[in-house]
Amino acid sequence: MKVLVVAAWEPELARFRGRLAATPVDGVEVVLETVGVGVVEASVGMTRRVARHEPDVALLLGTAGALPRADALGIGQVVVASSVRLVDAGILDGRAELPQGAKSV
Numbered sequence: 001m002k003v004l005v006v007a008a009w010e011p012e013l014a015r016f017r018g019r020l021a022a023t024p025v026d027g028v029e030v031v032l033e034t035v036g037v038g039v040v041e042a043s044v045g046m047t048r049r050v051a052r053h054e055p056d057v058a059l060l061l062g063t064a065g066a067l068p069r070a071d072a073l074g075i076g077q078v079v080v081a082s083s084v085r086l087v088d089a090g091i092l093d094g095r096a097e098l099p100q101g102a103k104s105v
Helices: 011-022 039-053
Strands: 002-007 029-034 057-060
Touching: 002 011, 002 039, 011 029, 029 039, 039 057
Parallel strands: 002 029, 002 057
Antiparallel strands: none
């Protein structure tokens, strides 16, 4: 099995890279790559990495802040999203509009 693990930039992969080196997984080839920062860079980077490596599974690692209501989260804890919503602040505050045919949720 080949697993592609990606992050926007190298510092987000550093700890994972160290753990993987210390504890390899038998029968699993793990490829670690960066894809770039931002929606466009990450999309293009991920497409290129998937085409290059043809993984069975892909995993995106990343870091982020937490909303104030997430006060139960501590530094170093892991969050797994059950859904993701891409939000453009420009649309929310009226500086931009959705393309024709796109829908707002």
